[in-house]
Amino acid sequence: MITLTYQFKLKLTCQQTQEIENILVVCRRVYNFGLAERKAWLKSRKSPVNACSIISEYIFGVDTPYPNYFVQAKALTIAKQSLESLRSVNAQVLQQTLKTLDKAFTDMKAKGNGFPRFKKVMRSFVFPAMLKNCLANGKVKLPQLGWVNIRQSREYPTGFEAKQARIVKKASGYYLMITFQQYEECPDPVVGKTSLGIDAGIESFMATNLGELIKAPRFLLKAMRKLKWLQRRLKHKIKGSNNWLKLQRKIARLYESVANTRRDWQFKLAHYLCDKADNIFVEDINFNSWSRGIVRKRSLESGIGQFINEILPYISWKRNKFYLKVNKNGTSQECPKCHKMTGKKKLNQRLHDCQFCGHQENRDTAAAKVIKYRGKIAVGQSVMITENACGDGLAGVKQLTNL
Template identity: 25%
Template sequence: MLVRMNYKYEMFPNEEQMQLLDSWLSICRQQYNSALLDKQRFYQKNQMGLSRTQLQKQQKADKQKIPFLKTMPSQPLQEVFFRLERAYKNFFEGRARYPKLKKHKDYNSLTFTQFGIENRHVKNKTTGEVKRRDVRYAASLDESNHLLISKLGAVYVNFHRPLEGKVKQVIIKRQGHRWFAIFSVERHVNETVEFPVQSTGIDVGIQKFAVLSDGTTIENPKFLLKVERKLKRAQKKLSRMKKSSNNWKKQRQNVQQLHIKVANQRRDFLHKLSYRLSKTYKFVFVEDLMIRNMVKNRHLAKSIHDAGWGAFGNMLDYKCNNNGGKLVSIKPHYTSQDCSGCKARVRKSLSVRTHVCKSCGTILDRDHNAAINIEAAGLALFDLSPTA
């Protein structure tokens, strides 16, 4: 079975290349905003949508009138309309708000949808003769593993780990003052993996990040809480400065770097944890939590976002699939209330952290009890026994 994976590496363009990449991002952002306004005007006038192909045809005509559109490769320009199409689809399916105009900070990546060198038939325009030859796309790698981008040149990429699989596309992303290349590769799943343990249930929380059904506790690192005071001081200092001044721009970058550091720490923690779990357990059972509804509680929203439950679930899902395992979501109804020993329902408030069953005498940590119930519900779906 083939799966898609992303590999992220830092790239180091020179000053001239960074300026060119920044100008390309500005052009793509301008095209996105222009296309969004065109779609709105077209709908108001004709009561029907403007399709992606129509926008692409208009862009092709615009290239003859607007010279700076020819200063960058065509693939990232065309991909702008795919993004807009996805934004509308997400809105109509209830997954996102209505698309809005992008600011400078909102548009920070370029996508090259074709990558590498392909051997194909090419027709000579003058003679009509057809020959097979190698065709290099706008983005590819050279022999020294430099990223070659059309109209930009070679850029050094720090390949700190092997790039495994066939590269299908690459995304160039600006993050603060750093640049990254994200390679989307296609690779085979190893379906003959032998797992040390058959299954586990996971109950995520705020005080403890997660508790497994075998009693293993994973502490919550609370990265945001650790830098919250420093972040508040930096934001307060920024608010007192004159907007758009040089000092304001420097301080804004300092605030941005603090947020980036917290995000990187959280992502690193979640990647390592999800990888370890996906390599250990064939079946991983988790609660199907409605996180979007849970964060409406203003007392818990910050802690839930800091824990990163949603990102953890996404990482665990694709890592389990890639390693030959399976992540299964279980309905969360009464997993904390029901006794894992006798199945009796023991009512308790959220503040009660210990499960005490008067029917069978079971005394467990509340989250450990829930994790056992989650695993039991998951095993019942596959007709498996805990000792299988």
Template identity: 35%
Template sequence: MRTAYQYKLRPTKQQAQEIDRWLSMLCAQYNYLLADRFNLYEQNCCPINACPLVCHLPELRDNPDYYSQNKTLPNLKKTHPWYGEIYSQVLQDIVKRVKVTFDRFLKGDSNEKCSGRPRFKSRDRYRTFTYPQMKDGCLQGNVINLPMFGRVKVIVHRPIPDGFKIKTASVTKKADGYYLTLSLEDATVTAIKPDFKPDSITGIDVGLKEFLTTSEGEAVAIPQHYRKSQKCLRVIQKRVSRRKKGSNRRLKAVKLLGRQHKKVADKRKDFHFKTANNLLKKYDVIAVEDLNVKGLARTRLAKSILDAGWSSFLSILTNKAENVGLLVIPVKASSTSQDCSICGVKVPKKLHERWHDCPNCGCSLDRDHNAAINIKNRAVGHSVLKAKSLLSDSRIVLEAYTYCEAEV
């Protein structure tokens, strides 16, 4: 199992300047490697119907890939000696990052969805460098030892669990300081909780009136962190717009605006984690809608949907369920609020109609509650849940058979 813990770094003034210098050099190398790939791509990629009969043939050259660009790093340290101060694996991670970015542009991700054309990074937008490998015992108390950088103080607000090993470490510059992200791995964690109960199931329907409603009728109020902070953000944004571009006063106002946005994001993230923990304490199986949040975020409700953070919450809920050996089942989202949860008859309702009244069976309940029950009913017939139920039944039979043999 892989998980990630994030801690706040407390570097000295000299260490903070060194982190900024590393990020500046790595940003320049990232842009250079990306430009190298674009040069070959633009020279050799053109539409067939647009290629002239007489054209210049470019000189043959090796296709820049991960291995060929990795081989250029020793020469880089000779021509630019200051790159020798950066750990070699950190530079290799830049090559890997360029490879992943360009492959997603040409070939797509695991779902065969191609991303947009990669953009060159400005120094303000390049904020992270990664150590792909970390030695055992690199974190001692509240100090971490980063290769070729030194020992940096860390605020360890929660200890690393027993049995977990640190695999990678990333240093990130954010609006309110520097952060350390540790990727942890533990091979001893079981995939399924030993006392897994398939019958302990609920369905949840996320919304904008209430953040979520369970199939038992419990509702969690929506906090609206962004809308509550809009007044303060508006004042700071006006301050930024009044400052002269390129001035130090504008830079200070931009940093203040970034810190305020991060406060909103931290409040939202904290709410998501606490809500996910409360659900996983009560239920072993949670059914959710398989929503197209990106599509919904293009509608007139975009601000409210993004403020709620449905996609982030569902991702956190799924990851935390996997870590503790529980199950989250996505089900088809179509017509969950239109179908009656008792008789299954479709009862058309507009978005502003928040109550479900079925003329067929007389069912009358809140629209979101009705949708949550439909989500749960769809998950009960899910093949994964059936397999878990059969597994638990077979485990009970095996324990009973073992007990009878012991008695005999």
């Protein structure tokens, strides 16, 4: 099964805009009510049976079941009979909101995420099922909203069926994300002949084994002057006033513009790298630790984690290129020529100088060559290593060993 998600900007009428805003408000209330119900049930089970809290106590019956998705969905159906606001929203949309809440609790237990928080603003909702013949040139038919006009920036994928739609509210307007599916199996990309090793860097965005040092344009730094000017104006406004809200929208649009520009550059870079080789090898790095470490500002500004984990794998799959993550340990310590460990390097040490073979090279490009070497071994390709023949340190005596 192949799943694709296309994003289009909506061109709404005033009535459709009001309908979407009403749906977002009702979804936020349903989410917060479900979260409050779960928190109250959990707190009622914390106190011992022979003692109560001095301040307050949540009282639930002994036989009251835990309010999971199925219990809350059943209660939602009953509540719709008496509340007009709930009847004004598609039932499946509200059910998807409760599923989102249930997934937040599941991720809290499975992934160790924090406890779910109450939402001040709901920015998206989902139509889990699409209508028949819902796609037309420049417009889409959605449940409850009817036909809505879109800015169709590209054609719909042929041979795919529209499964669900999500409406997202952003600073620049409303967007429609349509999920298409095709029930045909897609074979995994096979290992090709040429390979490319990529090292995620600090000084440069990334380095390749071909000797390229690619620096990321500092999009946020370029917009920082205007951003500071807007934020200085914002602090003099009364919070919640019309002028305060106008400046907030301007700041949000500026941030969105920076994010869109960065993402566009990363997609073009991914296509450029896929043109270079058939196999793409990268380091298996935990970028969450980068975002909390000494390089957090540069890594978050460049979006290196988004590029390595999301954009590059997708473009590699789309271009039928083989993509693989290799072990990151010691890539900057291993010599790309003799493959001996040369010891740890400090961050300010940007030159690789091997004390065994005397090889000197930029630290990042040397690590990229090591990544390519490890990737070729992982996929079972032959590699050429330059070694000392006798191991006695005789100069000029080398041997090429085919592994």
